[in-house]
Amino acid sequence: MKQQLDYLGTLAAQGRISRREFLGRAAALGAGAALANTVLASAVRAEGPVKGGIIRAGLQGGESTNSLDPALNLSQVMFSFGKQWGEFLNRLTPDGGLENLIAEEIGSSADAKTWTIKVRDGIEFHNGKTVTAEDVSATLQRHADEKSQSGALGILKGISGIKASGKEVIVTLTDADADFPYLMADYHLVIQPNGGRDDPNAGISAGPYKVTVNEPGVRHGGERFANYWQGDKLGHADQVEIVVINDATARLAALQGGQVQLINRVEPKVVGLVKRVPGVSIEATSGRGFYPFNMFCDTAPFDSNDLRMALKLAMDREEMLDKILLGYGTVGNDFPINDAYPGFPASIEQRKFDPEKAAEYYKKSGHSGSILLRTSDVAFPGAVDAAQLYQQSCAKAGITIEIKREPGDGYWSEVWNKQPFSLSYWGGRATQAQMYATALASTADWNDTRFKRPDFDKMLQAVRGELDQDKRKALYHDMGMMVRDEGGMIVPFFNQFIDAVATDKVTGWVANPQGEQMDGYALAACWLSNA
Amino acid sequence: MSSPIVKLVAQRIALGLLLLLAVSVLIFAGTQILPGDVAQSILGQSATPEALANLRAELGLNDPAWVRYFKWLGGVLTGDLGTALSSGQDIATSIRGRLWNTLFLAFAAAVVAVPLAILLGLLAVRYRNGPVDKIISGLALASTSLPEFFIGYLLVFFFAVKLQWFPGISTVYDGMPFLDRLKAIALPATALTLVVLAHMMRMTRAAILNVMQSAYIETAELKGLSPFDVIRKHAFPNAIAPIVNVVMLNLAFLIVGVVVVEVIFVYPGMGQYLVDHVAKRDVPVVQAVGLIFAAVYIGLNIVADIAAIIANPRLRHPK
Numbered sequence: 067m068k069q070q071l072d073y074l075g076t077l078a079a080q081g082r083i084s085r086r087e088f089l090g091r092a093a094a095l096g097a098g099a100a101l102a103n104t105v106l107a108s109a110v111r112a113e114g115p116v117k118g119g120i121i122r123a124g125l126q127g128g129e130s131t132n133s134l135d136p137a138l139n140l141s142q143v144m145f146s147f148g149k150q151w152g153e154f155l156n157r158l159t160p161d162g163g164l165e166n167l168i169a170e171e172i173g174s175s176a177d178a179k180t181w182t183i184k185v186r187d188g189i190e191f192h193n194g195k196t197v198t199a200e201d202v203s204a205t206l207q208r209h210a211d212e213k214s215q216s217g218a219l220g221i222l223k224g225i226s227g228i229k230a231s232g233k234e235v236i237v238t239l240t241d242a243d244a245d246f247p248y249l250m251a252d253y254h255l256v257i258q259p260n261g262g263r264d265d266p267n268a269g270i271s272a273g274p275y276k277v278t279v280n281e282p283g284v285r286h287g288g289e290r291f292a293n294y295w296q297g298d299k300l301g302h303a304d305q306v307e308i309v310v311i312n313d314a315t316a317r318l319a320a321l322q323g324g325q326v327q328l329i330n331r332v333e334p335k336v337v338g339l340v341k342r343v344p345g346v347s348i349e350a351t352s353g354r355g356f357y358p359f360n361m362f363c364d365t366a367p368f369d370s371n372d373l374r375m376a377l378k379l380a381m382d383r384e385e386m387l388d389k390i391l392l393g394y395g396t397v398g399n400d401f402p403i404n405d406a407y408p409g410f411p412a413s414i415e416q417r418k419f420d421p422e423k424a425a426e427y428y429k430k431s432g433h434s435g436s437i438l439l440r441t442s443d444v445a446f447p448g449a450v451d452a453a454q455l456y457q458q459s460c461a462k463a464g465i466t467i468e469i470k471r472e473p474g475d476g477y478w479s480e481v482w483n484k485q486p487f488s489l490s491y492w493g494g495r496a497t498q499a500q501m502y503a504t505a506l507a508s509t510a511d512w513n514d515t516r517f518k519r520p521d522f523d524k525m526l527q528a529v530r531g532e533l534d535q536d537k538r539k540a541l542y543h544d545m546g547m548m549v550r551d552e553g554g555m556i557v558p559f560f561n562q563f564i565d566a567v568a569t570d571k572v573t574g575w576v577a578n579p580q581g582e583q584m585d586g587y588a589l590a591a592c593w594l595s596n597a
Numbered sequence: 598m599s600s601p602i603v604k605l606v607a608q609r610i611a612l613g614l615l616l617l618l619a620v621s622v623l624i625f626a627g628t629q630i631l632p633g634d635v636a637q638s639i640l641g642q643s644a645t646p647e648a649l650a651n652l653r654a655e656l657g658l659n660d661p662a663w664v665r666y667f668k669w670l671g672g673v674l675t676g677d678l679g680t681a682l683s684s685g686q687d688i689a690t691s692i693r694g695r696l697w698n699t700l701f702l703a704f705a706a707a708v709v710a711v712p713l714a715i716l717l718g719l720l721a722v723r724y725r726n727g728p729v730d731k732i733i734s735g736l737a738l739a740s741t742s743l744p745e746f747f748i749g750y751l752l753v754f755f756f757a758v759k760l761q762w763f764p765g766i767s768t769v770y771d772g773m774p775f776l777d778r779l780k781a782i783a784l785p786a787t788a789l790t791l792v793v794l795a796h797m798m799r800m801t802r803a804a805i806l807n808v809m810q811s812a813y814i815e816t817a818e819l820k821g822l823s824p825f826d827v828i829r830k831h832a833f834p835n836a837i838a839p840i841v842n843v844v845m846l847n848l849a850f851l852i853v854g855v856v857v858v859e860v861i862f863v864y865p866g867m868g869q870y871l872v873d874h875v876a877k878r879d880v881p882v883v884q885a886v887g888l889i890f891a892a893v894y895i896g897l898n899i900v901a902d903i904a905a906i907i908a909n910p911r912l913r914h915p916k
Contacts, residue, residue, distance in 0.1 A: 124766070
């Protein structure tokens with residue numbers, strides 16, 4: 067039966083019999099609908115990408131205040147759209163490695179202080195101009211300039227010089243950084259003609275789609291760029307469109323009604339229902355994002371490590387994961403790294419809920435009275451419930467938590483990184499060193515736990531300059547331990563991206579832990595099954 | 598037209614303008630009270646103190662509030678709404694498309710809702726206290742009692758997900774064919790119609806019933822006019838003032854009160870635009886949108902007042 071079924075599946079995938087006919091004949095063979103659909107999906111995939119048609123995604127995270135300037139890309143919609151029209155030096159692969167794009171090769175000097183980016187030949191911008199080393203260096207220079215207000219400014223701070231020479235761009239760093247190629251994969255660093263200096267909002271790069279529609283907060287669209295340099299890999303549909311749908315229910319309705327084929331941010335509580343919708347599959351991917359409870363290590367009463375330890379031990383992670391994320395995630399261990407990072411120190415012991423020990427530490431800290439925890443729905447979905455759950459598990463250790471629900475409006479400017487104990491979220495970074503540098507280095511703007519330790523900074527600097535893998539691993543282990551035992555971050559769990567795909571219409575989805583929507587590449591990498 | 602009526606109308610308009618000025622002060626004061634600093638929100642977390650100071654000076658945030666108010670008012674009066682802080686775009690240009698979308702949706706809903714409400718009101722009066730009246734009133738009241746987001750989701754569930762007749766998200770854009778546009782807004786327009794229908798219908802019914810108690814209605818009946826003609830020729834024209842009032846009030850709601858419906862159907866109108874910019878502390882945009890909403894509201898109320906004045910024979914023909 068299997069052979070006949072496979073044969074029929076191939077016929078259907080090639081369009082020689084209709085989908086309906088296939089399902090009918092499969093049923094005659096005694097195959098259930100689920101098996102038949104699986105066979106058809108794999109047959110379609112095996113046929114390879116089909117060109118043509120329009121793929122649409124309904125995404126949360128777009129506002130009428132968005133602009134096309136890649137330096138200002140912050141929202142999920144602009145992140146995804148940037149991957150459609152933009153081309154990058156390189157990108158992260160699902161297994162955490164790097165795939166070179168415009169860069170043919172990124173090589174370093176022995177001390178990891180001078181990096182040479184070799185620019186690939188024959189890549190064309192949407193305006194017909196060829197991509198040169200000058201364009202690459204101008205792009206990096208623009209993003210490294212304070213005035214551009216680029217979101218990539220933080221990761222480019224360590225650069226002391228950028229210059230183009232022939233087909234190469236030579237970047238010199240003030241301090242050694244073995245992870246430099248990973249930094250280049252940042253989603254802000256869209257390579258643009260003359261670095262986008264002439265008009266940062268022009269939306270011209272060398273990606274698989276040319277920008278045709280740009281209505282911030284409403285929709286963004288592109289048509290296939292005929293001269294895209296690797297058109298066999300990306301850019302299968304003739305057109306792509308992103309419709310901004312910030313309302314979760316509307317997003318799901320649009321997917322069910324067939325107006326869009328991909329959506330992001332399915333709420334965990336409706337995942338069970340969505341799974342029952344025919345032709346739709348849920349793609350839950352573990353990423354690097356996590357939802358921390360942040361304590362300021364330099365502000366009373368959190369300046370006592372005993373109190374911080376008590377609060378960490380009073381967190382019931384399993385229950386939290388179960389009730390807030392409904393299992394769509396993994397438990398955290400009070401440092402911002404999980405196994406999605408290359409070189410994750412797996413030997414660090416998992417911290418468990420231990421009310422007795424928490425009570426001991428609490429007594430030792432000498433603190434009395436209630437502790438104020440600030441939360442809001444915008445911190446992460448379910449943040450208010452998470453705070454209440456935490457309040458109860460703390461009560462078991464004799465610690466009184468007072469919850470203050472802050473208005474979502476202004477939470478990121480007035481509460482996060484301003485108040486000593488609050489809930490937040492982090493999206494994760496490409497490498498461990500980058501994550502630590504962004505969130506835990508003494509000088510980091512976003513050091514939202516006020517963790518200021520010269521010994522930690524020293525280890526961070528050492529790991530960045532270290533090219534020996536074993537030594538790096540040992541350093542990462544020590545850094546993880548220090549943050550876990552002495553830091554101000556309680557990490558109950560790492561979340562998953564939950565996307566939904568209309569698998570009866572779209573093929574080619576590959577799970578990618580680097581970001582939601584296949585790290586933004588879903589529209590360009592998927593194709594319509596019967597275009 | 599006699600002079601007292603012109604005077605009355607002029608008075609109304611002048612009052613409306615004065616009210617608008619007062620509202621502009623309120624809006625300005627309100628946006629000053631909002632928590633958070635504009636310069637801080639623009640620059641984000643990585644703002645250095647120098648950059649903050651520069652930006653504050655550039656935006657004129659160091660001037661006293663009343664100076665900023667008059668600068669802003671002067672700009673508005675000359676048609677310059679300023680530029681959005683978040684995207685740097687000209688506000689007047691970006692609002693134009695959004696306002697047009699909102700007006701289009703409101704207009705489409707009104708075109709269906711107003712005649713339907715008045716017709717149903719007339720029918721309810723004609724067959725008052727009978728089963729027809731009861732059914733009309735019952736259904737209308739039921740649709741009004743349901744919150745608009747619930748009606749919206751019900752419509753999406755049945756007509757977009759189950760039957761797939763209409764799209765569940767109302768994306769419209771420039772250059773969209775007219776019929777496509779109508780199809781796109783079918784569900785939100787229906788939701789809005791259901792929300793405003795009952796109010797207008799009940800007021801029409803009440804206003805006409807009130808007139809029906811008058812002696813001249815009895816005369817009309819006695820001279821042998823059919824019940825519907827009595828209502829159409831004698832009762833309705835005399836009940837027009839309260840009906841126009843309630844219609845205008847509902848039209849104003851259709852324009853300024855559709856934020857929820859716009860969010861559910863992802864409709865690119867003014868409501869969504871306002872919400873986005875409030876979240877970004879984009880004060881110039883919030884002020885501009887607030888002022889436009891206030892102007893629409895006050896304007897429609899002036900129209901209602903003037904219609905009431907003109908429709909009132911005692912005011913038209915003063916002794």
